[in-house]
Amino acid sequence: MTRLWGVRPRWRTDVLGDFFCPGCGGDRNYRRQHGRRWLRLLGTPLLPLGPVLGSVQCTSCHGRYGVESLEAPTCVRLTGMLRDAQYTIALAVLAAGGTGSAAVRGEACEVIRAAGFEDCGEAQVLAALAALSGRGDGEPFDVHGVGGGLAIELHAALEPLAPHLSQQGRERLLLQGAWIALADGRYLPQERATLTAVGGRLRLGEEAVGRLLEAATRTPH
Numbered sequence: 001m002t003r004l005w006g007v008r009p010r011w012r013t014d015v016l017g018d019f020f021c022p023g024c025g026g027d028r029n030y031r032r033q034h035g036r037r038w039l040r041l042l043g044t045p046l047l048p049l050g051p052v053l054g055s056v057q058c059t060s061c062h063g064r065y066g067v068e069s070l071e072a073p074t075c076v077r078l079t080g081m082l083r084d085a086q087y088t089i090a091l092a093v094l095a096a097g098g099t100g101s102a103a104v105r106g107e108a109c110e111v112i113r114a115a116g117f118e119d120c121g122e123a124q125v126l127a128a129l130a131a132l133s134g135r136g137d138g139e140p141f142d143v144h145g146v147g148g149g150l151a152i153e154l155h156a157a158l159e160p161l162a163p164h165l166s167q168q169g170r171e172r173l174l175l176q177g178a179w180i181a182l183a184d185g186r187y188l189p190q191e192r193a194t195l196t197a198v199g200g201r202l203r204l205g206e207e208a209v210g211r212l213l214e215a216a217t218r219t220p221h
């Protein structure tokens with residue numbers, strides 16, 4: 001039933017896009033809108049009142065959310081970020097330990113393929129490693145094996161991802177890296193240093209990183 005008098009906003013759409021809808025819980029289309037409150041008589045806008053805060057409307061559930069809801073990555077984007085993180089960690093561990101061990105190379109390639117780069121073979125991984133190790137300013141950040149290029153890649157891949165993963169998800173990424181390093185039986189000092197840097201980027205505390213790296217040596221993989 002339409003009330004005689006009422007105040008309701010009138011919305012105008014600024015932008016359309018994809019987002020993760022917090023209401024219906026999936027990747028959806030949204031309209032980003034701004035609006036103005038109107039005094040209405042029998043539903044008809046009569047008199048403009050003040051502006052209302054911009055909001056985002058899901059085109060599926062029609063729920064309205066604050067513009068901060070656009071900061072959460074979509075499922076598609078999160079999957080891509082996770083895949084890139086696994087790839088970059090595998091390269092960093094490989095760079096730190098050297099590519100001399102066939103077992104380490106094999107484990108790194110397996111992680112990369114399982115992450116979603118199904119066609120990625122050892123030759124591609126080694127070529128990517130050579131390209132990355134030679135890039136940047138050549139300064140190791142806090143790890144002797146990881147040159148500037150890989151340090152930049154690690155930062156770029158892990159920093160935006162970390163806030164969106166659970167503790168368990170972040171620990172899992174570190175463990176995958178640890179298992180690559182352990183494929184030839186033990187951690188080299190540079191591998192341990194690289195994994196510690198990875199743990200830091202993943203916002204795992206120093207103590208948690210130490211505990212996880214020890215746990216990985218006891219977990220058969």
Ligand SMILES: [Zn+2]
Nearest residue numbers: 021024058061
């Ligand atoms: Zn929705």
